[in-house]
Amino acid sequence: DVKVTQSSRYLVKRTGEKVFLECVQDMDHENMFWYRQDPGLGLRLIYFSYDVKMKEKGDIPEGYSVSREKKERFSLILESASTNQTSMYLCASSPLRVSANTEAFFGQGTRLTVV
Amino acid sequence: AQKITQTQPGMFVQEKEAVTLDCTYDTSDPSYGLFWYKQPSSGEMIFLIYQGSYDQQNATEGRYSLNFQKARKSANLVISASQLGDSAMYFCAMRPFNNTNAGKSTFGDGTTLTVKP
Numbered sequence: 001d002v003k004v005t006q007s008s009r010y011l012v013k014r015t016g017e018k019v020f021l022e023c024v025q026d027m028d029h030e031n032m033f034w035y036r037q038d039p040g041l042g043l044r045l046i047y048f049s050y051d052v053k054m055k056e057k058g059d060i061p062e063g064y065s066v067s068r069e070k071k072e073r074f075s076l077i078l079e080s081a082s083t084n085q086t087s088m089y090l091c092a093s094s095p096l097r098v099s100a101n102t103e104a105f106f107g108q109g110t111r112l113t114v115v
Numbered sequence: 116a117q118k119i120t121q122t123q124p125g126m127f128v129q130e131k132e133a134v135t136l137d138c139t140y141d142t143s144d145p146s147y148g149l150f151w152y153k154q155p156s157s158g159e160m161i162f163l164i165y166q167g168s169y170d171q172q173n174a175t176e177g178r179y180s181l182n183f184q185k186a187r188k189s190a191n192l193v194i195s196a197s198q199l200g201d202s203a204m205y206f207c208a209m210r211p212f213n214n215t216n217a218g219k220s221t222f223g224d225g226t227t228l229t230v231k232p
Contacts, residue, residue: 009158033219042119043206043222058219090160103150103165104220109158 003027004107006091012113019078021110023091030096032074033104036060037088046089049074050096081114088112117142119207119223126228128197135182136192136226138207146212149190150220151181155203163205166190168212197230204228 007022025032033048035058045058047066055066063085067075074093078085091107118141128134140149151163166174166181174181182191194201204227210220 031219035222040124040224042224043208045219048219088158090158092160103152103162104160105162106152106160111158 004091004093004105006089006107006110008110009108010111010113012115013078013081015082015114017078017081017114019081019112019114021076021078021089021091021112023074023076023093023107024072025074025091025093025105026072027093027095027105028071029093029105030071031094032068033092033094034058034064034066034074034076035090035092037090037109043090046076081112083114086112086114117144117147117209117211117221119209119221121207121223121226123226124224126226128194128228128230130199130230130232131196133193133195134197134228136194136205136207136228138190138192138223140188140190140207140209142188142209142211144211148210148212149181149183150208150210151179151190151192152206152208153201153203154206154225155200160206164192194228199230199232202228202230 004025034046035043049055049068065077089110092104094104120139147168149166152160164176164179178195180193204225207223208220
């Protein structure tokens with residue numbers, strides 16, 4: 001059974017803290033993604049990576065960075081957490097070579113609260 | 116640029132009845148794929164069904180079917196014989212065929228479906 005695992009379901013952090021959200025996939029996928037989900041705004045892409053040490057900005061990269069040192073692991077970093085980063089964060093992965101109907105595989109989400 | 120519009124923030128349906136969740140899209144790409152995902156309260160996004168823009172027939176997967184009207188740019192999800200376990204948020208998403216990043220899709224805002232016993 002394919003799996004994308006996010007290290008935490010719930011996190012509470014203080015303003016100004018450095019926060020790491022971890023995501024691991026066991027499907028040997030090249031592509032990995034971080035999305036942010038907010039009510040009324042749907043899913044918005046923060047960053048994605050198509051290979052180890054490679055990354056590209058998504059639609060809302062400000063305030064975030066990412067790290068991909070190993071193929072199976074993709075980390076989202078909030079350098080200095082702010083209250084407007086309180087949100088649900090979803091990690092996803094997909095193979096590099098896709099057919100038109102290839103779907104993405106998602107983790108269970110991390111609900112981050114910044115106080 | 117692509118845009119997905121889901122006009123129903125919330126929907127209610129009686130158990131065992133059918134329900135249609137609306138999705139309209141806007142794109143200048145000539146070929147694309149449309150996806151529906153289910154997100155239960157547990158948080159995980161679950162892939163439900165896919166429709167290609169050149170597919171002649173509407174997609175079906177068990178109790179899920181997709182009412183695809185290309186000229187109207189709509190891809191509504193139909194759930195037949197609703198079950199209590201169908202209560203969840205549903206997202207419509209689109210990806211152009213020339214985009215090889217399967218996760219780099221455009222998502223709608225979602226529709227929360229509640230199935231009443």
